[in-house]
Amino acid sequence: MSSDPCWSDWRPLLGAPLLTQGTFAELIDGGQSFRWQQDTAGSWLGIWGDCVVRLKLDSAGNLHWSAPAPITSHVDGMLPAYLFGHDTRTAIDSLPWRSDTHLARCLAAFPGLTILRQPFGETLLGFLCSATKQIVQIKQMVSLLAERHGATLIGAYRRLPTWGELALIPEAELRACLLGFRARYIHQTALFLAAHPGWLEETEHLPYLEAKARLCELPGVGEKVADCVLLFGAGKLEAFPVDTWIIKAMARRYRLDGWTPAQVSHFGRTHFGAHAGLAQQYLFAYERAAAQRERSINSTS
DNA sequence: TGACAGGGGGTGT
DNA sequence: ACACCCCCTGTC
Secondary structure, three states: OOOOOOEOOOEEOOOOOOOOHHHHHHHHHOOOOOOEEEOOOOEEEEEEOOEEEEEEEOOOOOEEEEOEHHHHHHHHHHHHHHHHOOOHHHHHHOOOOOOOHHHHHHHHHOOOOOOOOOOHHHHHHHHHOOOOOOHHHHHHHHHHHHHHHOOEEEOOEEOOOOHHHHOOOOHHHHHHHHHOOHHHHHHHHHHHHHHOOOHHHHHHHOOHHHHHHHHOOOOOOOHHHHHHHHHHHHOOOOOOOOOHHHHHHHHHHHOOOOOOHHHHHHHHHHHHHHHHHHHHHHHHHHHHHHHHHHHHHHHHO
16 A cells, blocks of 8 residues: 555564463454454554554564554554553462362463553443444444544554544444444433543543443443443453353353343452453453354354 | 345443 | 344355
């Protein structure tokens, strides 16, 4: 492409844990973030905030990155906090894996998996798009929003529209980005945020329970979306999002058949503790992989 | 190869 | 409990 910028050469990401391709894909494309796409074989292109980067894993499991030349040093400064900003070792050690064999199995299946630290506002936007949608479809919506309504960062790469920008977009144009009934939620949330300057920034820095209560005031934001936004976009590792996958996983692995989301949520926070959200991510990854294995067995038999 | 039904990581009433 | 939207996936 003629507008494609000049990219820096590949550099090792110092301090990154060794990853398998499976764990790497789960980290950036496993439902935490919706702006990573496979680029060439084994290489991924990602955009968050005002950062654009390519990532790849070598055969030994070391992560390497490359960024458009004009923003290389900026990306260099931002990438570590985005990918590995949490003290995952300490957080994992606090989880009850010593007495919970299923959790131990999940941790062993995805070594190095962690929680991203994404920009708060765009995490909210992504998860407002997520209701009853699978990752591929959410990525499609978010990609259209960036393409049609986001400011250019460099070359053809665009950031997501800010909430200020979203407030100026007619609901019908949002709808045209395949948002369906989510267009109204996003439109009304944008109008609310425009009418309450500073509300989002304050919410991001409130303690978990207060922040969650505030997010749940927004149209289209219930407990599940609020927990995802706080976990992936505000570093609140105690948030324990309960979706249909986790309901199924907890029923199957912890014998919680028939439990309501509220009951599962209480169990999760009590059983897993201060970093329950990290445990959730491992359970989630494990269950998705198990479902995929079971599908492939069914299709070949 | 193209059409078609079924279902989807949730929220609001 | 059901509507809200409509794209994706699997299947014929």
